[in-house]
Amino acid sequence: MTTVKTVPVKTSQEGPATSLNVHGICHSVSSMVNPEWAEATARALLEEPLPRRWSHTQGVAGTARTLASILGDNADLIVAAAWLHDIGYSPAIAVAGFHPLDGARHLRDHEHADQLLCCLVAHHSCAIIEAAERGLAEDLVSEFPAPPAELADAVIYCDMTTGPDGQRTPVTQRLTEIGERYGPGDLVTRALTRSAPELTAAVSRIARNMVGS
Ligand SMILES: [Fe+2]
Numbered sequence: 692m693t694t695v696k697t698v699p700v701k702t703s704q705e706g707p708a709t710s711l712n713v714h715g716i717c718h719s720v721s722s723m724v725n726p727e728w729a730e731a732t733a734r735a736l737l738e739e740p741l742p743r744r745w746s747h748t749q750g751v752a753g754t755a756r757t758l759a760s761i762l763g764d765n766a767d768l769i770v771a772a773a774w775l776h777d778i779g780y781s782p783a784i785a786v787a788g789f790h791p792l793d794g795a796r797h798l799r800d801h802e803h804a805d806q807l808l809c810c811l812v813a814h815h816s817c818a819i820i821e822a823a824e825r826g827l828a829e830d831l832v833s834e835f836p837a838p839p840a841e842l843a844d845a846v847i848y849c850d851m852t853t854g855p856d857g858q859r860t861p862v863t864q865r866l867t868e869i870g871e872r873y874g875p876g877d878l879v880t881r882a883l884t885r886s887a888p889e890l891t892a893a894v895s896r897i898a899r900n901m902v903g904s
Contacts, residue, residue, distance in 0.1 A: 750857025
């Protein structure tokens with residue numbers, strides 16, 4: 692079995708976590724992971740105001756559960772990140788108008804979530820590229836260091852192989868759908884064009900790991 696390289700991580704909503712940054716990479720050492728709390732938190736923020744986003748989120752979390760065999764001790768962390776990755780779209784917490792940053796800030800400031808979980812949400816699916824387009828890259832990286840690449844890949848895989856209604860979908864179709872939804876002149880589409888090679892490569896890396904597991 693091939694196992695994604697892990698860092699000593701667990702995460703929870705149960706009080707502030709102990710975290711450290713090594714060479715600009717977000718690591719953490721904290722108490723317990725709690726995917727059930729993550730699901731309840733996402734449901735409270737998304738289900739009613741954004742039902743389609745909630746459907747997508749449920750699908751992303753379902754995809755995350757399929758990665759357990761390659762994630763080892765980080766399986767629950769990635770399921771939690773999958774539940775929470777899009778909470779920043781919720782009108783209840785959208786402040787900056789950039790959902791990875793709004794979601795991560797909410798988790799940090801109001802849920803006292805583990806730093807690595809916050810970093811996974813802040814950087815999900817190459818968010819740094821869209822942050823740069825929005826002039827928010829400095830805010831993003833100064834507040835939330837990049838998570839380990841293997842874990843970022845896992846979240847990309849879950850998000851980029853799950854469609855807007857929660858259905859499994861090939862990454863190429865997912866990228867096309869997002870581009871069509873936002874339109875050719877949109878900032879999101881522009882960022883997506885720049886991040887597409889990395890998103891596709893990350894999905895391939897995880898898929899290869901799954902085959903070898
Ligand atoms: Fe998503």
